[in-house]
Amino acid sequence: MFRTQLCSLLGIEVPIFAAPMGFVTGPGLAAVVSNAGGLGIMSFSGNPPPVLREEIRRLRSLTDKPFGVNVLLTGPHLPFPVEAVVDLCLEEQVPVLSTFWGDPTPYVARAHAAGVKVIDQVGSVADAQRAARAGVDAIVAQGVEAGGHVAGEVTTIALVPRVVDAVAPIPVVAAGGIADARGLVAALALGAQAVAIGTRLIATLEAYAHPVYKQKVLVATEDQTVRTTLFGYGWPNAPHRTLRTPFVERWLPEEGRGSEQRPDEPRIGETKIGGQPVPLLRFMGFPPTPDASGDLESMDFLAGQGVGLVKDIKPAAEVLQELVEGARQIIIQLATGVEN
Ligand SMILES: Cc1cc2nc3c(=O)[nH]c(=O)nc-3n(C[C@H](O)[C@H](O)[C@H](O)COP(=O)(O)O)c2cc1C
Numbered sequence: 001m002f003r004t005q006l007c008s009l010l011g012i013e014v015p016i017f018a019a020p021m022g023f024v025t026g027p028g029l030a031a032v033v034s035n036a037g038g039l040g041i042m043s044f045s046g047n048p049p050p051v052l053r054e055e056i057r058r059l060r061s062l063t064d065k066p067f068g069v070n071v072l073l074t075g076p077h078l079p080f081p082v083e084a085v086v087d088l089c090l091e092e093q094v095p096v097l098s099t100f101w102g103d104p105t106p107y108v109a110r111a112h113a114a115g116v117k118v119i120d121q122v123g124s125v126a127d128a129q130r131a132a133r134a135g136v137d138a139i140v141a142q143g144v145e146a147g148g149h150v151a152g153e154v155t156t157i158a159l160v161p162r163v164v165d166a167v168a169p170i171p172v173v174a175a176g177g178i179a180d181a182r183g184l185v186a187a188l189a190l191g192a193q194a195v196a197i198g199t200r201l202i203a204t205l206e207a208y209a210h211p212v213y214k215q216k217v218l219v220a221t222e223d224q225t226v227r228t229t230l231f232g233y234g235w236p237n238a239p240h241r242t243l244r245t246p247f248v249e250r251w252l253p254e255e256g257r258g259s260e261q262r263p264d265e266p267r268i269g270e271t272k273i274g275g276q277p278v279p280l281l282r283f284m285g286f287p288p289t290p291d292a293s294g295d296l297e298s299m300d301f302l303a304g305q306g307v308g309l310v311k312d313i314k315p316a317a318e319v320l321q322e323l324v325e326g327a328r329q330i331i332i333q334l335a336t337g338v339e340n
Helices: 005-010 027-035 049-062 082-091 105-113 125-134 156-167 181-189 211-219 246-259 305-309 316-336
Strands: 016-018 039-043 067-072 096-100 117-122 138-142 172-175 194-197 225-228 240-243 267-273 276-281
Touching: 005 138, 016 027, 016 316, 027 039, 027 049, 027 067, 027 316, 039 049, 039 096, 049 067, 049 082, 067 082, 082 096, 082 105, 096 105, 105 117, 105 125, 117 125, 125 138, 125 156, 138 156, 138 194, 156 172, 156 181, 181 194, 181 316, 225 246
Parallel strands: 016 039, 016 194, 039 067, 067 096, 096 117, 117 138, 138 172, 172 194
Antiparallel strands: 225 240, 267 276
16 A cells, blocks of 8 residues: 555665664664565764674675665764665675765765665755755755754745655655654655654664763754754754753753864763764754763654654554555555545
8 A cells, every 4th residue: 555666666665764863873773664565774873994894794684675874975074985885885786775865966876876866855945956966865855853963944844745746756755743653644745755754763772872862852842942053063054843851951051162163161071972972062963863872862863753652662563554654544544535
């Protein structure tokens, strides 16, 4: 019932992607979503190429289904070489290279030559057209209600059909605010051929998120997120949607401070990247993983407006199953005009 043309193109069973979430969508979460019939897209998470290679191989050992690896093309001033990371993904022949925050044009022909499909995430019609001209295989239209870094200013319900019309026949995936079966059906009705789900999947057993982060996602409501540039240390002036914690409320009036890259910002804790300890300074945009320690309350709890719909922590495969089953029931009800 839900196998769209994009599902056939990618060799997946259900039109649901685990959105790449920096640090949070690791091999574990990506693999269970792929094993459940969707497309798990692992984030490269700032890992240096040798560590990323190990992560890709770990993901491959956990699933024999298609998966993706996400790379940010520009933006963070983290010590990672985009070219080397893309080359590595192509060498490893990941089924899907997912790109965000930059122009995918230089990479598409190389990816296709390596047998790798490219899916670019955008936040506007203009960027969708650029991706279409570049020859990508599918485009994720990300609405402004999404969690994490947000590319545009238009809501999912307004953006998706505009992108669908602008890039037809290239398949479009809806992202931003989709957290249950109603959102999935709505996205399909807008012309999307799949959905990419981020925030809902933070509250799963397999998400690589600190227990405090998962708990905050459970209790937050849709009006408790903000689109800001506050966590701009290392990635200045890049809008992201995060939870309005007391720390965020305290600093929002001085939002620009977060992008100043002041070397004297206090150290608030520590985390690990690629297994190595990394000090966390105030305003760094690392959502807390189980490796994070220190003053968690000052960290970046990236989440979208769909957070209000997230009420329980469960295995990601169950989330997918509920989405598919719930969507099937809604569609039957709509088609038969049964009152509920
Ligand atoms: C914690 C978090 C981290 C994210 N990191 C990335 C990333 O590294 N690369 C990327 O392309 N998108 C990233 N995103 C955006 C997602 O790919 C997706 O657009 C978004 O989660 C969809 O909206 P939703 O959160 O309302 O489901 C992130 C989102 C979240 C919540």
